[in-house]
Amino acid sequence: MDSFTTDTFTTAWAAVTGWLFETLVQPAFYALGLMDWAEDAYDWLDFGLYGLLTIAVVYLVCRPLEAWRPVEPVADRRAVRTDMVYTFLARLGVLPLVAFVLLASLQSRWEGWLTEAGLLPPTLEELFPPLRAAPLLAFLVYVVVLDFGEYWRHRAQHGFRWWWALHAIHHAQRQMTFWTDDRNHILDDVLAALWFGGIALLIGVPPGQFPFILLVLRLAESMSHANVRLSYGRLGERLIVSPRFHRLHHGVLSAGATGKNYAVLLPVWDWIFGTADWNRRAYPRTGAPGMDETMATGGWLRQQWAGFRRVALALAGRD
Template identity: 75%
Template sequence: MLDAFNRALDDVTGWIFEAAVQPAMYALGLMDWADDALQWIEFGLFGLFTILVVYAVCRPLEAWRPVEPVTDRGAIRTDIVYTLLTRLGLLPMVAFVLLASLQAWWAGLVADSGFVPPTLETLIPGLREMPLLAFLLYVVILDFGEYWRHRFQHMFGWWWALHSIHHAQRQMTFWTDDRNHILDEIIAALWFGTLALLIGVPPGQFPLLVLIMRLAESLSHANVRLSFGRLGERLLVSPRFHRVHHGVMSAAEHGRNYAVLFPVWDWIFGTADFRRDHYPRTGDPEAPEALATGGWLRQQVVGLRRMAGAIFRRGAA
């Protein structure tokens, strides 16, 4: 199925490139960038596909059993802008440039040194014969990395200044998943991509990994009164579990339910809150009003200013 999806994505990408993009690039003398343009189109198409999948799963759930009524559609529209820019526009371009450069540097380093870096399949040769088990291990390791990235976002003042844009949303929906500062998104893309590179995730499996994480994160932000029960809450992050993390709090009181996919990390490291039927109001009362109600550009500027303030205040101390 994964091979069929990748072939279909390649076919559609090739058709769009040949029918619309290639003639324009040829006319403008930009054919040296043809390969880059082809891959960027693929990024955008995959982003569109993930948006459609997430919408098809999450929107009916929010309509079925919402936690709270929608009172601020403007805030949701801002989150939609975040999603479109993140999945279809700015972030795919930035992520492609940075990750392509990182991959080229890594490949060059390996070629020059003659050293073959260990991967899961070289450390555990039997995984070559068990692709499904290998895929599940990739998911577990990447999710562990995402748990600690999320912890660090709350731990370091400069990083929290960026991440607080995400927590300032009072009208949380599945669109809120992408409500992040662009610099924070770049760090996240590099973090995830570097870890995937280090453990040797096959390129053909990477899109499915991204789709699984994306769907899980969007569902966990959904405005739906949904718990997975006493056992299920300990196996997978639910909307109830993650909403506790977004509950109204001061910056000094963050500390519950950081996990993206598997709550076991919160259980192991003592940050889990498994209270059932607990759906707090969301938002960060310490955040500037602009982070809650401002537009995309305003929030980006305020986030940068707050990050600079956090860095220089610490330096002065």
Template identity: 70%
Template sequence: MFDFIGDLWIRFTGTLFEQALQPTLYALGLMDWADDAFQWMDFFLFGLFSVGVVYAVCRPLEAWRPVERWADRRDVGTDIIYTLLARLGILPLLAFILLASVDAWVIGTIADSGWVPPSLENLWPALRESPLLAFAVYVVVLDFGEYWRHRFQHRIGWWWALHSLHHAQTQMTFWTDDRNHILDDCLGALWFGGLALLIGVPPGQFPLVALVLRLAESLSHANVRLSFGSVGERLVVSPRFHRLHHGVLSAGESGRNYAVLLPIWDWIFGTADFRRDQFPLTGDPDASPVLVHGGWFAQQIEGGRRLWGVLRRG
């Protein structure tokens, strides 16, 4: 199945490149940039596809049973800008410029040394015979990693200075998932990508694993009065479960419900909370007005200022 999906995507992007982008590059005398242009097109199209999937799932739910209604939705509009920049532009740009050379150096060094990094398929050979089981295991392991990254964002002072931008939103919707400081996004990309490389997630499955977790995160932020019930909510993170995390009582180090997809991590490590108000108001009482109502650029500057303040105080 995964090979079929991968082949279908390769044929689609290859045809689009040959029929549309390549002739344009040739006409402009830019064929030396053909490989880079193809990679950029691939980044952009997959980002556009992931945004479309999230919108198709989450927007009807928010229209169906919203927790809150706002006459002025400018703060939500700012979150939409965050999503478009993160998924279609600015984060892939930074990853390409800052991380491509590092990635090439690491891979080259490992190859020259002859060392083969351990992977889950090496430790558990049965995964090679069952792609669906392997996919499920990759999702579980990466979800476990995301749980701990999220806890560290709240526990480490300088990291909370960045992550507090995410918690400042008082009009939380599925767009809020990408409301992050750009440095926080880069740290998250390194964390997620590094763990995926460590456990040996195949390149063909990595985008699908990322899409599953992204959809789960976006749904958990949705402005929808939705619970999965006393049993279901203990199996999969629901909008109600995660809204408790964004409630005004959960800001900073006192946070609960850190899980992205599977609440079992909160159960195991004692951070699950099913007792508070079902759908509390969201936001951080200590957030500055800029973090709540400012535009993208102003919030990035404010987040950097808060980070510098923590670092300067030691």
């Protein structure tokens, strides 16, 4: 991602956010006597607008594909509407961005302590100086490294009983669509955001590139959950995670640590670590076995409570 693109986007984004804040938010806060919160309100407006942008991009890409060639008709629209609630709550909060900002505020203190101790780890651009002169190459490298981290985070979600107790909500959906991507327990989302934001800071992702990286991976995840009969071909399936490849993961291959197809964007990780299933003809029904009805069809609050209960039982060794 070259500096001209990021600078242009950043300038335009700041202008739109500033106009909305000055026109709508600031007058309302002034009238309510809440100007002490104005700076925080500006930050959340920024986060919220970015969330709306990601939802719009995903919808414009994925919805026409689902209408064109669906794997199955949508039989339970109430369950899909619940997934939409998850999406708007998750992306208007934009947890990864929030985690990135919060961790960044701690990073300066942490780096100061490490510098005094002579232990400051180098960023990728310090390890490979040519990346500084090639922003697009650096962007691609950051995407690959973060995707590698997401692969192992996903495996951990299935490998640890307590984490699977939370992540099972994601796999309980029997009517998978592109909205299903954000169907996660809130604790699962917090852990994922801290994981992703922490790796991004560790490798030195520039703040200007972070939203673009997040958008690429969000679009890839939503696309992989789409209810569309779409394969990328023998070669393409091995380069990018397709809806077919990930649908296998949400079928019978989702069970615990023995699952397959964990990759978010690049299936090469599944190939390297022996967790890939390349069955190009299979479009199985989704929904992990053993899920209770609340986790499959209940509303957002009931599913969140079920997740809290499941993780408590798992930590107590009773599940």
